Amino acid sequence: MFPHLQSGALxxxxxxxxxEHGQLWQHIDALVESMQxxxxxxxxxxxxxTExxxxxxxxxQKEEPIIYPHMDADLSSDDQEKIRDLxxxxxMPSDWVCEALR
Incomplete structure (x- = not known):
């Protein structure tokens, strides 16, 4: 949903x-590697x-109260439906990589 909310105050x-998504994915990758x-x-x-x-x-604490409400307020009904279906x-496609890690 981020691409649809990129402009303005957000x-x-x-x-x-x-x-932060990139940081989370880096830690998740490190966890998977450590376990493997x-x-x-x-x-x-x-x-x-723990990290x-x-x-x-x-x-x-930031994303839920600030970003999620914009899904209802700022996205078209078609975009909302696509996100709900997803x-x-x-x-995720098998070759998907977090945008922050590209």
Whole structure:
């Protein structure tokens, strides 16, 4: 939904959201790698997991009350329906990469 909300007062906040999405994906990738390596370092997995939860908590405190309401107020009904359909049963393309990591 970000591409539809990029202009106006939300532009700077959306830049922050994208950067934070990138940070979350970097941590998730590190967690997956750590788990796949089975390096016998449960503390590392726990530490990365704790960092992800903390990042996600701080991120959600901004995104949920500020960005989500704009979905109802600023997006066309067609765009809202596309997003709802995607959330209900869509899948990310196999080659998808978080925009902040490109």
């Amino acid at each position: 532009m700077m906040l959306l830049m922050v959201m994208r950067r 390596n089975q390096s016998g370092e449960p503390n590392k997995v726990e530490g990365i997991s 992800i939860l903390a990042l996600l908590d701080r991120h959600s 959330l209900a049963g869509g899948a």
